[in-house]
Amino acid sequence: MDLFEYQARDLFAAHGVPVLDGGVAQTVDEAQAIAERLGGQVVVKAQVKTGGRGKAGGVKLADSPDAAAAAAEAILGMDIKGHTVHRVLVAEASDIAEEYYFSFLVDRANRTFLAMASREGGMEIERIAVERPEALAMVPIDPLAGVDAATARDIAAQGGFPAEILDDVSGVIVALWEVFTAEDATLVEVNPLVKTPDGGVLALDGKVTLDDNAGFRHPDHAALADTDAADPLEAAAKAKHLNYVKLDG
The missing domain is CATH 3.30.470.20 (ATP-grasp fold, B domain)
Structure with a gap:
């Protein structure tokens, strides 16, 4: 199971990996509220399980909560390589050496x-x-x-x-x-x-x-599944602990 960036970030933080503060938003208002909490410049990033977000316009810097809201409005609903953006990560911006x-x-x-x-x-x-x-x-x-x-x-x-x-x-x-x-x-x-x-x-x-095969050791991982993009048949099979492989034809 591939995780979204914000989910990976949360796992990193839980295990002591240094990350920047931030939050995930599904609406423009949520994005603005997170930016207000963080203060200063933030980055608004599309949460999709594919590369090329930056080139597609799915990563934007914002200097204010209003700018963060505008960035979220532009990104939410965007299609990036066939993936619809349902969430954005709003995180502190960082200078990079x-x-x-x-x-x-x-x-x-x-x-x-x-x-x-x-x-x-x-x-x-x-x-x-x-x-x-x-x-x-x-x-x-x-x-x-x-x-x-x-x-x-x-x-x-x-x-x-x-x-x-x-x-x-x-x-x-x-x-x-x-x-x-x-x-x-x-x-x-x-x-x-x-x-x-x-x-x-x-x-x-x-x-x-x-590793999906290790899911029985991690009941908390079930909450990380992307229900928005899940194949209904695959989701039904997984609920019954069955392996499902979709074939062409």
Whole structure:
């Protein structure tokens, strides 16, 4: 099950990953209220499970609650690659000094877990892998040993992260490993992981994919399902704990 960005952000926060304050809105009034609570500049982001939001106009900066309301009005209902926007995330805006990439995922080909780290974040990881493979560190993870502070620091160093933030990045990596294992995820990705002008480290955007086969261990995950986009037959089958595969024809 792929999560929306705001859901991934909530999981990150619950496990100690540093994120910016914000809230999710389904209406213009809700977006304005969140912006009023946050104060200052905010970013209004379409919540869809696809890329290309920025290019489609689904990410807008707002300097006031009224501007946030106008941004939400423009984004809600928008179609982005066949996905209708039903919610927006209204979050604090952040100044960015540098952008990085980090993820944990299941490496099915090698039957293990994999950490991927790069100093070049903010773009699609597939593009980095093709255009600059030397800039992407791919580190196998021993599932039994896991990821402690020393392992996290080694991964960050292989990814080329600056020495002055290795300790902070290592702490984020350990927390992301906790998200990955505790929530039975098959993917935990932060892109970008950013360094702020004051030297802090933040998970600015994230993706999480949960293993549906582990749902019996996480009854709380059921509330994360996207009922707006669910196939009625698939939803009915899932309610009865059946596997449903739709075929053409």
